[in-house]
Amino acid sequence: MRTTTARAYPNIALVKYWGKRDEARILPAAGSLSMTLDAFETTTTVVPAPGRATDILELDGEVADEEATRRITAFLDHVRALAGSEQRVIVRSTNSVPTGAGLASSASGFAALATAAAAAFDLDLDDRALSRLARLGSGSACRSTVPGVAVWHAGDDETSFAEPVEAPDMRMVVVTVDPGRKAISSRTAMRLTAATSPFYDAWVTSTEQSLADMVEACEDKDFTRIGEITESHGLRMHALIQSTMPPIRFLRPQSIAIYDAVEKLRETGIEAYSTADAGPNVVVLVRPGDAEAVATALNGYGQIRIVGPGPGAQLLPEGSEVPAATEERP
């Protein structure tokens, strides 16, 4: 074993993942499609800890609580099973934005951890196997091992991985309305949705159709169609989530105001399309040439950042280690 460091970026889905067919293997009820970003990255170092009986997680310079550590250990148990090892490790991870802040997602976290841990335990994984491994940590993480636009196949344990899709060059204008931690995790909210929404079955079947349409639109480089499906599918997800018992609402008045502003931009001839994940922040999909104008138009609605397609998860060279929690930070 050796100490390794990896970096991964979050992704924003254009066709959303919401619901599992298999909780233990994190198999989604339907496929999804996303763009891996070039910002908001997570960097993770895995250090072998011989003689220790438990793993340790250090998140943004602090030792993490038991719940977060348990989730990391459950994931590392998959890595240990593949490697035939019982070795415990220290995981040191930093996010370029605070954890739980909408975009510091579990996707970048588990994509970086899967990449670093696979190398630390000397596993020789191809792209598909790495994506499958990341999926076992968090579903959306399997899309963050892939650069640019990625499709995640619903599949079974063997065939549920993400892979690149040809797509036009696009930008996203991220409007952060609230950088705070979510009140309810995606995992819990998904479970409640599958258990209580009367619309769940229709969501699953219609998502397969949206995904097929989206893959075709990407291959055709048809930005308008990509945008239309993106805005529609995201709002369907929020409608679905609101239909749970008890209801969950992630969008706030400020989020809706951004949807309105984007609709107005379209009336002026600028093609822009909104989407939002399990929180109030809105991400606006645009052509590269329109990104600055849209960012300017949305100034005042929240903190604005223009992002583009980013790299897949990657190992970093020796010397890139995340510092230990007790060390002085520069």
Ligand code: 2P0
């Ligand atoms: C997505 N989200 O497709 C959707 C849209 C949030 C809203 O994937 O339980 O953190 O770890 O598999 O991956 C968030 O779900 O859930 C998510 P788990 P995950 O990006």
